[in-house]
Amino acid sequence: MAYIQMTKIYKIYPPNVVALSGVDLSLDKGEIHSVIGENGAGKSTLMKILYGMIKPSSGEIMVNGQRVQITSPLEAIKLGIGMVHQEFMLIPSFHVYENVILGQEKSIAGFIKKKQAANHVQEIIDRYGFKIDSNKLVSQLSVAAQQKVEIIKQLYRKADILILDEPTAVLTPQESDELFEQIIELKRQGKTIVFISHKLDEVLKISDRITVLRKGQKIATVENKNISAAELAKMMIGRPLSYQIKKSQSKPKREILSVENLSVRSRKSDKEILSDVNIYVRNGEVVGIAGIEGNGQYELVQCIIGKIKPDSGRIVINNADVTALSIRERRRIISYVPQDRKYVGLALKATILENLIMTHHLKKEFHKGFLSLNWKKAKSHAKDVTKQFEVIYRDLDEQPMVLSGGNQQKVVVAREFSLGSDLIVLDQPTRGLDIASTEYIHRLILEMRNADKGILLVSADLDELMQLSDRLYVIRDGRIVAHFDPNEVDAHTVGTYMLGAAG
Amino acid sequence: MRVFRRVAISIISILTAFVVCAILIRTQKSSPIEVYRALYTYGLGSWAAFSSTLNTATPLIFTGISAAIAFASGVVNLGQHGQLLMGAVTTAILGVYLNIPSWLGIPVLAVVGGFAGALWAGIAAMLKRHYEMDEFISTLMLNFIGEYFTIYLATYPFLDRKAYVPATRLIKRVYFMPDFNGLNVAFFVAVFVLVLSFWYMKMTRQGYESRMMGYNVEFARVGGCAVESNSTFVLLFTGFLSGLAGALLILGGTQHRFMKGIGANFGWDGVMIAIIANNNVIETFFYGLFFGILKNGAIGMEFETSVPSEFILFLEAIIVLCVVGTRSAIEYYSQAIRSLTKLRKVVAEK
Numbered sequence: 117m118a119y120i121q122m123t124k125i126y127k128i129y130p131p132n133v134v135a136l137s138g139v140d141l142s143l144d145k146g147e148i149h150s151v152i153g154e155n156g157a158g159k160s161t162l163m164k165i166l167y168g169m170i171k172p173s174s175g176e177i178m179v180n181g182q183r184v185q186i187t188s189p190l191e192a193i194k195l196g197i198g199m200v201h202q203e204f205m206l207i208p209s210f211h212v213y214e215n216v217i218l219g220q221e222k223s224i225a226g227f228i229k230k231k232q233a234a235n236h237v238q239e240i241i242d243r244y245g246f247k248i249d250s251n252k253l254v255s256q257l258s259v260a261a262q263q264k265v266e267i268i269k270q271l272y273r274k275a276d277i278l279i280l281d282e283p284t285a286v287l288t289p290q291e292s293d294e295l296f297e298q299i300i301e302l303k304r305q306g307k308t309i310v311f312i313s314h315k316l317d318e319v320l321k322i323s324d325r326i327t328v329l330r331k332g333q334k335i336a337t338v339e340n341k342n343i344s345a346a347e348l349a350k351m352m353i354g355r356p357l358s359y360q361i362k363k364s365q366s367k368p369k370r371e372i373l374s375v376e377n378l379s380v381r382s383r384k385s386d387k388e389i390l391s392d393v394n395i396y397v398r399n400g401e402v403v404g405i406a407g408i409e410g411n412g413q414y415e416l417v418q419c420i421i422g423k424i425k426p427d428s429g430r431i432v433i434n435n436a437d438v439t440a441l442s443i444r445e446r447r448r449i450i451s452y453v454p455q456d457r458k459y460v461g462l463a464l465k466a467t468i469l470e471n472l473i474m475t476h477h478l479k480k481e482f483h484k485g486f487l488s489l490n491w492k493k494a495k496s497h498a499k500d501v502t503k504q505f506e507v508i509y510r511d512l513d514e515q516p517m518v519l520s521g522g523n524q525q526k527v528v529v530a531r532e533f534s535l536g537s538d539l540i541v542l543d544q545p546t547r548g549l550d551i552a553s554t555e556y557i558h559r560l561i562l563e564m565r566n567a568d569k570g571i572l573l574v575s576a577d578l579d580e581l582m583q584l585s586d587r588l589y590v591i592r593d594g595r596i597v598a599h600f601d602p603n604e605v606d607a608h609t610v611g612t613y614m615l616g617a618a619g
Numbered sequence: 620m621r622v623f624r625r626v627a628i629s630i631i632s633i634l635t636a637f638v639v640c641a642i643l644i645r646t647q648k649s650s651p652i653e654v655y656r657a658l659y660t661y662g663l664g665s666w667a668a669f670s671s672t673l674n675t676a677t678p679l680i681f682t683g684i685s686a687a688i689a690f691a692s693g694v695v696n697l698g699q700h701g702q703l704l705m706g707a708v709t710t711a712i713l714g715v716y717l718n719i720p721s722w723l724g725i726p727v728l729a730v731v732g733g734f735a736g737a738l739w740a741g742i743a744a745m746l747k748r749h750y751e752m753d754e755f756i757s758t759l760m761l762n763f764i765g766e767y768f769t770i771y772l773a774t775y776p777f778l779d780r781k782a783y784v785p786a787t788r789l790i791k792r793v794y795f796m797p798d799f800n801g802l803n804v805a806f807f808v809a810v811f812v813l814v815l816s817f818w819y820m821k822m823t824r825q826g827y828e829s830r831m832m833g834y835n836v837e838f839a840r841v842g843g844c845a846v847e848s849n850s851t852f853v854l855l856f857t858g859f860l861s862g863l864a865g866a867l868l869i870l871g872g873t874q875h876r877f878m879k880g881i882g883a884n885f886g887w888d889g890v891m892i893a894i895i896a897n898n899n900v901i902e903t904f905f906y907g908l909f910f911g912i913l914k915n916g917a918i919g920m921e922f923e924t925s926v927p928s929e930f931i932l933f934l935e936a937i938i939v940l941c942v943v944g945t946r947s948a949i950e951y952y953s954q955a956i957r958s959l960t961k962l963r964k965v966v967a968e969k
């Protein structure tokens with residue numbers, strides 16, 4: 117008998133988005149079970165149903181052969197089900213143990229016994245072999261460590277099943293490996309783990325069984341024996357992946373961007389977020405910035421587009437010093453894909469059309485008369501680019517909210533690449549995207565490079581950087597610590613620099 | 620299609636509100652039919668009633684559109700009340716002393732009143748721009764200051780000693796705004812403002828930027844919109860509209876002078892109307908008319924039935940709640956029904 121059996125699960129998001137249609141999933145005790153599928157396949161939805169966060173439209177769930185109604189995460193925890201989300205939900209100014217016990221505090225007359233709580237949490241941390249100090253502040257922890265805190269939080273709540281939704285998206289190869297060791301340790305101690313990832317090699321590395329979803333349907337559950345990444349990809353997409361990325365030798369031309377001696381101090385603490393950064397990008401090349409999340413790459417991008425004013429140093433684009441220019445003035449010459457498509461890249465409640473003409477509206481060709489926008493031109497432009505960039509939508513008046521993640525990102529990329537700027541700044545352009553969309557965007561990036569654009573690519577995905585970049589900088593603690601030709605180093609070496617372990 | 624749906628939803632919600640109110644009126648031992656008949660007769664029943672309804676609705680349309688444009692742009696201007704009063708007092712005082720011909724004087728006085736409102740909002744705009752002070756707080760506070768400042772002006776320096784309440788003197792008769800058969804020209808100004816506002820929001824580049832700021836200000840900023848100067852402009856423009864409402868209240872209304880309480884509740888009603896109308900300027904206009912009918916009809920209700928005037932305010936509140944509540948309920952259940960039918964279909968196809 118399966119430990120957990122989900123049968124014929126349907127989920128329709130109002131009014132009519134079919135996220136799951138008749139999916140079965142069974143989990144055995146003590147297995148590592150991966151769930152894979154393209155963007156919008158329904159992985160998160162299925163897991164949120166198991167965790168009681170959303171109600172299925174129909175279907176049933178059995179735990180240990182007993183039929184259950186999981187109406188809230190509290191209920192799920194009582195059944196031993198815990199989940200770590202794609203986005204963390206920790207309070208940075210709290211200590212590790214406080215975050216762990218939050219919502220489950222044992223108190224005496226309203227007072228929490230801090231010391232006891234901290235000790236108890238530390239016990240759990242040690243039992244499962246995590247290397248974290250329960251008395252540290254969460255804000256002092258790396259992303260990888262914060263993720264562990266989320267896992268510990270679930271263990272504290274006595275979870276027997278741990279659902280991990282894309283836990284490796286923001287980790288370096290080393291950190292991912294460490295997480296896998298941890299996961300295997302948890303399995304050894306009898307926990308059941310559900311693992312979601314878009315990276316098939318990871319899935320093949322640690323799973324016992326793999327369930328493939330496609331467009332809300334279950335395609336198969338397979339044993340992880342004699343199966344290849346290509347076969348999995350084919351099941352996920354419904355066709356074999358068609359092309360391989362082939363990169364020609366880059367032929368860089370004149371310098372398009374140069375960042376000189378850039379330093380930024382934090383307003384809160386007096387710490388330097390960026391110190392004395394020097395990089396350059398030339399037309400016709402992709403320049404990668406590798407680094408663990410939170411080491412200054414975000415601020416570097418913000419400085420380039422003008423959202424942060426540096427304390428010292430200059431930014432030169434096309435031989436003109438732009439350090440003093442506003443975002444508006446800079447956006448006339450920079451294409452920019454922000455890392456957060458939902459909150460910065462798009463206005464989810466405006467129409468697709470309105471999203472597509474942002475920044476374009478600054479250009480003369482979209483003006484009509486003294487004050488007006490040329491909506492007719494805007495429409496035909498939107499139709500052209502959605503076609504060219506293969507955005508799938510029903511109506512330009514729809515909200516981007518209803519699009520799948522991959523399509524949302526395509527809207528952003530279509531808008532920015534069609535601006536025609538010579539400098540393109542990409543911040544995590546494929547984060548959270550499935551294989552097909554990722555490959556598609558990779559291909560576009562190389563197309564742009566071959567069309568002699570200068571591209572700055574910031575990414576947490578080292579494979580992506582190794583594949584696409586012509587030159588690669590490594591940033592750590594706000595400093596550029598290395599500068600490579602990616603053909604001459606391997607991912608592991610770069611990872612070592614990212615972690616600061618290199619000589 | 621989308622427009623039709625919205626109109627249908629609005630009508631159903633309003634009908635629901637009337638049903639709920641009917642029940643409440645019954646509990647007060649009055650006849651709902653009589654009350655509604657009075658409401659109809661005095662709100663719509665004749666040209667006299669209808670034109671007077673339009674006159675009543677005029678200031679609501681201005682303050683409503685002012686709030687709608689501000690909210691749709693992500694600018695929380697809640698200072699319509701103060702801006703209206705400043706516009707009214709400026710026009711009222713100038714109207715006593717200004718000495719130019721009528722055809723020039725009326726537009727000049729109206730525009731100057733508008734600028735007074737813009738200036739009042741401009742204080743909030745300046746505080747926002749230079750000290751990053753939230754306009755939500757500053758416009759609210761300026762309401763209080765505006766209220767007492769204008770009362771002070773009408774009580775001391777510009778008091779008309781012959782009046783029974785604190786009030787300024789009557790403006791010159793040449794500046795009275797003409798009316799056609801009872802319908803004041805001010806209403807046509809309101810229609811013009813509606814068209815202008817719609818054009819600004821939907822067609823112009825700055826209107827586009829403003830709406831995008833309302834949807835997601837980070838998106839707009841990073842996309843290159845001039846967020847700061849647009850916010851300032853929106854504050855000034857919506858302040859202007861509220862000030863204009865006040866100016867026209869003096870030029871076109873019935874008092875032709877500034878007196879305590881002339882601002883009534885126009886500011887807050889405007890905010891409320893904008894919220895009911897989802898910050899859409901056209902819907903705001905129609906809800907403004909609807910509230911005009913209620914307000915005018917309410918006067919009739921008081922004449923003809925035993926329902927006390929306090930009950931009328933109560934009914935207004937009930938109507939707002941019902942409209943908003945019913946609208947969400949309709950959306951919620953129609954979505955639930957649609958997803959259920961979809962589920963049936965998907966299951967059947969399997």
Ligand SMILES: Nc1ncnc2c1ncn2[C@@H]1O[C@H](COP(=O)(O)OP(=O)(O)OP(=O)(O)O)[C@@H](O)[C@H]1O
Nearest residue numbers: 129133135154155156157158159160161519520521
């Ligand atoms: N709150 C929501 N309202 C409406 N539709 C939603 C909602 N959440 C998800 N969807 C839709 O349901 C489908 C499944 O989404 P889900 O998030 O489960 O996909 P996923 O497999 O986790 O994808 P990803 O790899 O991008 O995380 C998608 O089409 C998505 O657009």
Ligand SMILES: [Mg+2]
Nearest residue numbers: 159160161202
């Ligand atoms: Mg997901």
